[in-house]
Each structure stands twice: as C-alpha cells, then as structure tokens.
Amino acid sequence: MEETSVQPTHVHAPPQGFLWKHVFSLDHKVIGKQYYALALVAVFTGMFLSWLMRFHLVWPNTPIPGLQFLSKVGAPGGLITPEYYLSLLTMHGTLMVFFVLTNAPFAAFGNYFLPIQIGAEDMAFPRFNMMSFWTTFLAFLVLMLAFFIPDGPPISGWTAYAPLSAVGGDAGPGLAWGQNLWAISIAIFCAGSLLGALNFIATTIDLRAKGMTFMRMPICTWAWFITSCIALLAFAVLLPACILLILDRTAGTSFFIPSGLVVSDHLQPHSGGSPLLWQHLFWFFGHPEVYIAILPAAGIVSHILINSMRKPLLSAKVIIYSMMSIGFLSYMVWGHHMFLSGMNPASGLAFSFPTLTITIPATIITLIWIGSLYGANLRMDSASLFALGFISMFVTGGVSGFFLAQPSLDIYLHGTYFVVGHFHMVMGVAALFGVFAATYFWFGKMTGHMMNETLGKVHFWLTFIGTYCIFMPFHYLGLVGNIRRYSSFVNDFMGPLMPLHKFITIAALCTGAAQFIFLFNLVYSRFKGPKAPDNPWQGTTLEWTVPSPPPWNNFGDTHPIVYHDPYQYGVKGSKGDFIMQDSPEQATGGVAG
Amino acid sequence: MSDSQATAAAAHGHGAYMEESPYAIPSRKLTMWLFIISDAVTFGAVLMAYGYLRVASSDWPTPFKFTPSILNVMIMTFVLITSSLTMLGAVDSAKLGDKAKTSRFLWSTVLLGAIFAGLHIREWLGMIGEGVRLFQNPWGSSLFGATFFCITGLHLLHVFCGIIAIIVVARKFANGSLTAGHVETTGLYWHFVDLVWMFVVPLIYLTNIQH
Numbered sequence: 001m002e003e004t005s006v007q008p009t010h011v012h013a014p015p016q017g018f019l020w021k022h023v024f025s026l027d028h029k030v031i032g033k034q035y036y037a038l039a040l041v042a043v044f045t046g047m048f049l050s051w052l053m054r055f056h057l058v059w060p061n062t063p064i065p066g067l068q069f070l071s072k073v074g075a076p077g078g079l080i081t082p083e084y085y086l087s088l089l090t091m092h093g094t095l096m097v098f099f100v101l102t103n104a105p106f107a108a109f110g111n112y113f114l115p116i117q118i119g120a121e122d123m124a125f126p127r128f129n130m131m132s133f134w135t136t137f138l139a140f141l142v143l144m145l146a147f148f149i150p151d152g153p154p155i156s157g158w159t160a161y162a163p164l165s166a167v168g169g170d171a172g173p174g175l176a177w178g179q180n181l182w183a184i185s186i187a188i189f190c191a192g193s194l195l196g197a198l199n200f201i202a203t204t205i206d207l208r209a210k211g212m213t214f215m216r217m218p219i220c221t222w223a224w225f226i227t228s229c230i231a232l233l234a235f236a237v238l239l240p241a242c243i244l245l246i247l248d249r250t251a252g253t254s255f256f257i258p259s260g261l262v263v264s265d266h267l268q269p270h271s272g273g274s275p276l277l278w279q280h281l282f283w284f285f286g287h288p289e290v291y292i293a294i295l296p297a298a299g300i301v302s303h304i305l306i307n308s309m310r311k312p313l314l315s316a317k318v319i320i321y322s323m324m325s326i327g328f329l330s331y332m333v334w335g336h337h338m339f340l341s342g343m344n345p346a347s348g349l350a351f352s353f354p355t356l357t358i359t360i361p362a363t364i365i366t367l368i369w370i371g372s373l374y375g376a377n378l379r380m381d382s383a384s385l386f387a388l389g390f391i392s393m394f395v396t397g398g399v400s401g402f403f404l405a406q407p408s409l410d411i412y413l414h415g416t417y418f419v420v421g422h423f424h425m426v427m428g429v430a431a432l433f434g435v436f437a438a439t440y441f442w443f444g445k446m447t448g449h450m451m452n453e454t455l456g457k458v459h460f461w462l463t464f465i466g467t468y469c470i471f472m473p474f475h476y477l478g479l480v481g482n483i484r485r486y487s488s489f490v491n492d493f494m495g496p497l498m499p500l501h502k503f504i505t506i507a508a509l510c511t512g513a514a515q516f517i518f519l520f521n522l523v524y525s526r527f528k529g530p531k532a533p534d535n536p537w538q539g540t541t542l543e544w545t546v547p548s549p550p551p552w553n554n555f556g557d558t559h560p561i562v563y564h565d566p567y568q569y570g571v572k573g574s575k576g577d578f579i580m581q582d583s584p585e586q587a588t589g590g591v592a593g
Numbered sequence: 594m595s596d597s598q599a600t601a602a603a604a605h606g607h608g609a610y611m612e613e614s615p616y617a618i619p620s621r622k623l624t625m626w627l628f629i630i631s632d633a634v635t636f637g638a639v640l641m642a643y644g645y646l647r648v649a650s651s652d653w654p655t656p657f658k659f660t661p662s663i664l665n666v667m668i669m670t671f672v673l674i675t676s677s678l679t680m681l682g683a684v685d686s687a688k689l690g691d692k693a694k695t696s697r698f699l700w701s702t703v704l705l706g707a708i709f710a711g712l713h714i715r716e717w718l719g720m721i722g723e724g725v726r727l728f729q730n731p732w733g734s735s736l737f738g739a740t741f742f743c744i745t746g747l748h749l750l751h752v753f754c755g756i757i758a759i760i761v762v763a764r765k766f767a768n769g770s771l772t773a774g775h776v777e778t779t780g781l782y783w784h785f786v787d788l789v790w791m792f793v794v795p796l797i798y799l800t801n802i803q804h
Contacts, residue, residue, distance in 0.1 A: 124620045198627050206620040208612040232627060236634040244642065244743070252728035253739035255642065272652075272734045277645050281638060559610035 223299020297434020418478020
C-alpha cells in the first residue's frame with residue numbers, strides 16, 4: 001500500500017549521496033547493473049563449482065588443495081565425497097538457473113533497457129523495482145549460507161525432487177538445514193521475481209512514449225515483456241510449492257511424502273502424500289523458466305543482428321508472434337520432464353505432442369534469423385559473433401530436443417549425459433551467449449566506455465569452440481548410456497569412457513579460464529576503455545538517442561516522440577543508412593518492415 | 594481520444610507525452626489486476642494440489658456436519674459477500690467524493706472482514722480441539738488437516754492483509770492523502786479475496802460433508 005502514495009509515472013527526484021545513488025537506488029539503470037553484478041558473482045561461483053565437479057569426475061583420488069576449508073565433512077583432506085559432489089551439483093544448478101539465467105538476460109538488461117527503449121523515465125514503480133533487487137539479493141545470501149553450515153548444501157539437485165528433499169536429515173547430508181535454506185531462498189527469489197514481473201508489464205503497457213505503439217517496440221522489449229508475462233504465472237506456482245515443501249520439512253505435513261517410507265532404517269512419520277505432486281508443481285514452473293532464460297536472449301540477439309547487418313529482419317512481427325506462442329505453449333509441456341517419473345504413459349504422450357509443437361515457433365524464429373542473414377553484409381564484431389554463436393547453440397541444443405520430446409527415446413536418454421548436453425546447450429550456454437552479446441553491444445551505453453574488441457573476439461572463439469568441446473561429447477556419452485549425477489566412473493563399467501571425460505574436463509577448465517578474459521575486459525574497459533559515443537553502432541532505437549551513460553532521468557527534460565518502426569536500416573537518412581525512431585524524417589529509399 | 598481515456602491519461606501526470614494505455618486505467622490499477630492474475634494462479638496451484646492428493650488418497654475423511662461446520666461456513670460466506678457489497682458502496686461514494694460515507698463503508702468492510710476472520714479462527718480452534726493437526730486427524734488421511742489448514746490459512750492470510758490495507762486506505766482517504774483510485778484498487782483486491790472463497794467453500798467444505 002505504501003507504493004500507491006507514489007505517483008507511478010512521476011519520476012523520483014535525482015539521487016543524492018553515494019548510498020542512494022549506487023546502493024539503494026530507485027534508478028532502473030542502477031538496479032539493472034546491480035542485477036548484472038549479482039549474476040556475475042553467481043556465474044563465476046557456479047562455474048567454479050562445475051570445475052570442482054569436472055575435476056572430481058576424472059581425478060576422484062586427487063585432493064584439491066584448500067577445499068577442506070570449504071567443507072570439512074564434504075571434502076576431507078581436499079577429496080570430494082560422492083555426497084558433496086551432489087551438493088556442488090545442486091548449488092551449481094540453482095545458482096545458474098535462478099541467479100544467472102533469470103537475472104542476467106531478463107532482470108539485468110531488461111531493467112536497464114526496457115524503460116529507455118520505450119521512452120520512459122523509469123519503471124512504473126521504482127520502489128518495487130528496488131525491492132525486487134534486494135529481495136533477490138537476500139535470496140542469494142540465504143542460498144550461499146548453505147555452504148557455511150556444518151552439513152553443507154543439499155544433495156537433491158536444483159529440482160529438489162521429493163521425497164529426497166522433503167524428508168529431512170535422514171536422507172543424506174545437507175538435507176536438514178541445507179535444504180531448508182534452499183527452499184527459503186527460492187521462495188524469496190519467487191517473491192522478488194513476481195514483483196519484477198509486475199513492474200515490467202505495467203511499465204511496458206503504460207509508460208510508452210508518444211508514438212511508441214506496441215508494434216514499434218524493439219524485439220528485445222517485446223521479449224522482456226513476454227518473459228515477464230511468463231514469469232508472472234510461473235513463479236506464482238513455485239512460490240506455494242516451496243512453501244508446501246517447507247511445511248513438509250518443518251511442520252510435519254506429508255504433501256510430497258508417501259506412506260511407509262523408510263529412510264536410513266528409519267520409518268518416516270509421514271503418510272499419504274505424493275512425490276509426483278512436487279514434480280508437477282515444480283515443472284509447471286520449471287519449463288516456463290527455460291523460456292524465461294532463452295526468450296530475452298533471443299530478443300537481444302535479434303536486436304543486435306538487425307543492427308549488425310544493417311537491414312530489417314524478414315519479419316519482426318512473426319518473431320514476436322512466435323515468441324508469444326512459445327510463451328503460451330510453455331505452460332502445456334511440463335510433463336516432458338517427467339516421462340521417467342512413473343506418470344501415466346498416456347499423459348506422457350499428451351505432453352509429447354505440445355512439446356513437439358513448440359519446436360514450430362522456435363524453428364520459425366531461427367529460420368527468420370538465418371533467412372535474414374543470407375546475403376547480409378554482417379559487421380563482425382564481438383556482439384554479432386556472440387549473437388551468431390547463440391543461434392548455433394540454439395539450433396544444436398534444439399535438435400537434441402526433438403529426441404527428448406518423444407517418451408520412447410527419452411526413457412532411455414533422460415537419466416544420461418545426453419540430457420545434460422541438451423539443456424546446457426539450449427538453455428545454459430545459449431542464454432549466456434545472449435548475455436555476452438548484450439554486454440559487448442550495450443557496455444558503452446551502460447558505462448560510457450567501449451569494451452576492447454580484440455579481447456572480445458578472442459573471448460568469443462575460445463568460448464565458442466570450448467563450449468562445443470564440452471557439450472557435444474555429452475550427447476555421445478549419453479547415447480552410450482553414461483548415467484548422470486554419479487560422482488565418478490573410474491572403477492566402473494563406464495571406465496572405458498574416461499578418456500572422453502578427461503577431454504571434457506580439460507575443455508571445461510580451459511573454457512572457464514577464458515571467461516577471465518571477459519572479466520578482465522569488463523573491469524579494464526570500465527575504467528580504461530575509450531570513451532563511448534552516444535550511438536557507437538549507428539542504432540535506430542531510443543537507447544541510442546540518450547548520452548552514454550544516460551542521466552538519472554534518461555531523456556533529461558525532453559520527452560521523446562516516436563515516428564517509426566524500430567528498425568529503419570538500409571535507407572537514406574540524414575545521418576547515414578538509418579533513421580532513428582525519434583527522427584521525424586521519412587525514408588526515401590526502399591524500406592521493409 | 595475518448596473521455597475515459599483522457600481521464601486516465603491525465604491521471605498519469607504527463608499524458609500528453611505518453612502513448613495511451615490500451616486499458617485506459619492507471620498503472621496502479623493495472624498492476625493490481627496483474628497481481629490478482631498471479632495470485633489466482635497461486636491459489637489454483639494449491640487447490641490443484643489439494644484435488645490431486647484427495648483423488649490419490651483412499652481414506653479421505655468427510656467429517657463436516659451441517660451443524661456446526663456447514664452452517665458456520667454459510668454464515669462466514671454471507672459475511673464476506675456482504676463485505677464485498679460494503680466495499681462497492683465505499684468505492685462508489687469515494688468516486689462521488691463523499692468522505693464521510695466512504696469512511697462508514699470502509700470501516701463496515703473492516704468490521705465484516707474481522708467477523709469473518711473471527712468466525713474462521715473459532716472454527717480452526719474447534720477443529721484443533723477435535724484433534725485435527727497439520728500432520729494428523731482422527732478420521733483418515735493425514736493430508737486432510739494439511740490441505741485444510743494450508744488452503745484456508747492462505748485465504749485467511751489474504752483476509753488479514755486486506756483488513757490492514759483497508760484500514761490504511763480508510764485513514765489516509767479520510768485525511769486526503771489517498772484518492773478514490775486507491776479505494777477502488779483496494780476494492781479490487783477485496784473482491785478477489787471474496788471470489789477465492791467461492792472456490793474454497795465448495796472444494797474444501799462441500800465435498801467433505803458427512804454422508
């Protein structure tokens with residue numbers, strides 16, 4: 001109710017003092033950067049965890065010096081126990097999915113650029129916006145706390161499957177307080193994301209500048225808008241699911257725990273619940289979450305590619321409609337994560353059909369990108385390289401999706417590395433490539449300094465090749481039956497696969513190391529990079545009409561008026577081959593879109 | 594631009610510089626609608642979970658007798674619907690600028706909401722007295738108590754939040770720091786809480802009547 005006393009469209013006063021300018025700021029640009037910084041911390045932590053896991057997989061008997069200080073129980077003498085491997089797995093997944101793939105492409109860049117791209121001074125509710133970030137930050141702290149309690153983080157995976165996640169300490173290390181912290185953290189995260197989604201939708205609907213009709217919004221604005229609509233419904237289901245899980249764990253309810261369950265020789269005092277119910281609730285959120293990660297990246301990539309090839313896409317409208325249908329269909333496919341769960345096989349078939357249907361809009365989007373790229377004179381800078389890399393990952397990961405969408409194949413592949421390869425390609429790395437592209441593209445606007453292009457290209461090639469070296473062999477491993485979630489295979493019937501595992505581990509260590517080039521570039525360019533002009537890429541959309549970095553109220557005392565579709569490229573304008581959205585001049589050359 | 598749109602644009606402060614909102618309502622009200630959609634999904638998830646567990650249980654108890662349970666629920670429902678009517682009255686008189694009348698209607702809504710909450714808590718205490726807990730009950734599946742307290746508890750939490758919100762709005766509307774728009778937005782929330790109850794009553798109470 002407090003918020004309602006603030007006039008929603010009335011921008012806040014200019015911030016005074018360090019604390020209000022950079023920490024508790026109401027400015028959507030500062031909040032966007034805060035989200036970005038949080039995602040950066042989370043992504044490097046998550047990457048470090050994946051290093052530990054990959055290292056342990058192939059050298060299970062080699063101690064990692066210093067690791068015993070992180071967990072005495074989990075890594076005695078620096079040797080990771082199988083249980084602690086699962087703890088690392090859980091934290092890697094949770095950090096990456098929630099705090100990186102949701103925060104970076106959607107919350108960080110959406111916060112920074114959505115209001116500017118629609119010509120608004122700020123979000124509709126700046127205080128809610130600040131609350132969203134600090135709520136998310138609190139969720140991050142609560143999650144990280146799990147590392148520092150005696151029995152460590154939970155071992156139940158980022159999906160926290162019940163009853164493992166629900167029965168408590170009997171079931172294994174980290175399932176007492178570690179799992180509580182996990183559930184509390186995710187519940188808080190849901191609340192923050194819901195607040196953010198409300199704000200994004202209200203801003204997009206209500207705060208568009210004069211002339212900025214819906215169809216004149218840039219594609220990435222559309223992607224953030226559609227993503228917020230997805231998030232509004234998805235997190236609304238995960239929130240009560242987490243609360244029910246917490247009740248199962250602390251109040252003795254049995255929502256997710258069946259009768260007669262014996263764990264560690266101990267009959268659990270629960271009866272009548274259903275572990276499948278958790279999976280239904282979780283994946284009803286979980287599948288839309290995939291699109292929360294990937295749609296903003298797809299929007300950003302479209303936005304960047306149009307700029308780099310200096311011509312409109314074959315059809316921006318079809319991309320937007322395809323994104324909408326992906327968003328709609330994403331609510332009908334959650335069961336495809338549960339083909340192995342003991343669900344009725346008829347339900348499996350029913351979920352398989354919409355899953356295969358969802359590939360149609362995804363394919364349409366990809367074909368529009370590729371068709372538009374055909375014959376284009378593409379400007380090859382870091383941003384467009386990463387955008388092309390995104391398309392590559394999206395296609396590679398998408399094609400393995402066809403296999404997994406069919407229950408008969410998925411039953412064999414689901415418990416294997418094939419699935420790991422699939423979702424890392426299509427959801428993880430693809431979305432990260434979108435984030436990298438966005439960073440190289442917009443860094444100048446966000447900080448006032450340009451990033452180093454040479455380092456950017458080196459970073460791209462190392463990451464691109466490295467990613468394929470890591471994740472393509474996963475598909476092969478999965479096809480030959482290598483089970484996932486095991487901590488080591490050295491003394492196993494899967495021993496003959498170890499050379500390939502070693503190759504993957506070395507590739508992962510190298511690719512991870514290459515990310516420090518990016519980190520260096522980020523920090524170095526922030527202080528020493530050349531001064532960024534207002535419009536370094538000759539872009540047409542509104543973010544290029546404001547100074548780099550923009551003042552606290554974005555457009556100063558003026559109010560932008562929009563005259564054009566967002567992408568007037570390849571025309572004869574007064575400044576070059578483009579006409580900006582706020583320029584009243586009319587195109588004289590042939591124009592599409 | 595139609596009249597209603599003009600009013601909405603004017604409510605935005607700098608309507609002349611903005612594209613018209615397609616719904617011609619202030620952001621605050623739009624956001625409340627969005628929140629209601631989101632919250633409806635939350636209730637939907639919990640009610641779905643209830644249905645799922647109920648169908649999966651072979652020993653689901655059906656303990657509610659007409660007196661006191663169903664009669665009590667009918668009275669609670671009547672009280673809650675009446676509070677929606679008084680809320681409507683408050684929104685109408687706030688629009689007409691009648692502060693005294695708005696105040697009377699808002700405080701009656703608070704009173705009716707409090708009666709609802711009181712009756713509800715009394716019912717909870719009665720059931721707890723009969724041995725119903727989150728993890729067990731005398732009659733059958735342990736999930737009966739868990740789902741009953743969780744779903745009615747979630748609704749009751751919404752009622753409490755609503756009562757607090759209406760008290761804040763009543764005071765601030767009276768001293769002029771909040772507008773009729775705020776009363777209307779709060780009203781939207783209150784009607785939603787009322788609507789959810791219309792799903793809770795048949796699903797939680799009427800399907801569990803003793804045969």
